[in-house]
Amino acid sequence: MNKESLQSFLHTSIPLTQSMGVEIVTLTPEEVTLLAPLHANRNHKQTAFGGSLHAVTTLTCWCLLKSMIQDESYELVISHSDVNYVRPVTSDILATAKPPPKEKWSRFEKTLKMKQKGKINLEAVILQDGEVAVRFQGTFAAIKPSLSIV
Amino acid sequence: MNKESLQSFLHTSIPLTQSMGVEIVTLTPEEVTLLAPLHANRNHKQTAFGGSLHAVTTLTCWCLLKSMIQDESYELVISHSDVNYVRPVTSDILATAKPPPKEKWSRFEKTLKMKQKGKINLEAVILQDGEVAVRFQGTFAAIKPSLSIV
Numbered sequence: 001m002n003k004e005s006l007q008s009f010l011h012t013s014i015p016l017t018q019s020m021g022v023e024i025v026t027l028t029p030e031e032v033t034l035l036a037p038l039h040a041n042r043n044h045k046q047t048a049f050g051g052s053l054h055a056v057t058t059l060t061c062w063c064l065l066k067s068m069i070q071d072e073s074y075e076l077v078i079s080h081s082d083v084n085y086v087r088p089v090t091s092d093i094l095a096t097a098k099p100p101p102k103e104k105w106s107r108f109e110k111t112l113k114m115k116q117k118g119k120i121n122l123e124a125v126i127l128q129d130g131e132v133a134v135r136f137q138g139t140f141a142a143i144k145p146s147l148s149i150v
Numbered sequence: 151m152n153k154e155s156l157q158s159f160l161h162t163s164i165p166l167t168q169s170m171g172v173e174i175v176t177l178t179p180e181e182v183t184l185l186a187p188l189h190a191n192r193n194h195k196q197t198a199f200g201g202s203l204h205a206v207t208t209l210t211c212w213c214l215l216k217s218m219i220q221d222e223s224y225e226l227v228i229s230h231s232d233v234n235y236v237r238p239v240t241s242d243i244l245a246t247a248k249p250p251p252k253e254k255w256s257r258f259e260k261t262l263k264m265k266q267k268g269k270i271n272l273e274a275v276i277l278q279d280g281e282v283a284v285r286f287q288g289t290f291a292a293i294k295p296s297l298s299i300v
Contacts, residue, residue, distance in 0.1 A: 013194035044163035051205025
């Protein structure tokens with residue numbers, strides 16, 4: 001899937017991403033970046049709502065995983081998240097995720113080949129004025145739809 | 151704030167809660183429950199979007215804290231979250247939070263009185279068919295607006 005078709009997939013199948021105004025800015029093997037405007041995601045303090053910060057970082061990692069797994073038949077779901085909200089986000093939300101280390105990815109791919117299911121930890125950050133504002137760590141499960149439990 | 155005014159506050163100041171269709175079902179000293187319909191919060195698998203599950207549990211704990219702190223001048227923000235997505239949520243999202251143990255709350259209140267700021271851990275769960283589907287743990291900071299760093 002290219003950037004446009006993945007964004008269209010998100011907006012169609014996860015309608016909240018439309019309300020959030022989520023846009024895929026970058027989708028390359030080196031980096032995935034998603035944008036969500038502050039206005040649609042503001043809270044009572046006119047900073048970004050924690051729920052939106054979590055949702056955008058989750059989607060960024062999900063898009064990264066979707067783009068890295070060649071076999072499109074895998075279902076990708078989040079199983080755990082750990083997020084530090086270090087400082088308020090006072091501008092548009094820009095979340096970035098980079099691929100995990102090569103050896104970690106190779107192990108994950110081997111597990112998928114053997115078991116048709118596997119889990120991998122991914123990270124995303126949101127910067128504010130050049131400093132980390134949100135640090136997201138998520139565990140994502142990939143599974144063939146024919147298997148019911150990861 | 152009663153249930154109606156707190157819900158109105160959420161919808162006005164965090165517009166995404168309107169898109170999510172968030173409703174406050176219960177707001178008592180014993181329990182806070184928030185509802186969000188599946189349809190507005192669905193993902194590509196027609197189950198609840200992880201971002202929505204996190205947002206609803208965050209809001210549930212935030213509402214609990216808002217209702218427990220008598221002094222309305224405190225700002226309440228999330229500083230950390232840890233969430234386990236145990237099983238898919240296939241119906242409307244119903245998140246419940248209960249007050250922390252009394253001694254923990256007393257310590258938190260004493261800290262607020264002394265320092266005008268403090269942090270507390272709160273938990274929320276989402277059930278699916280009587281079993282835990284999502285287990286949320288969040289650290290929330292309360293701070294008087296005159297103090298800049300928690």
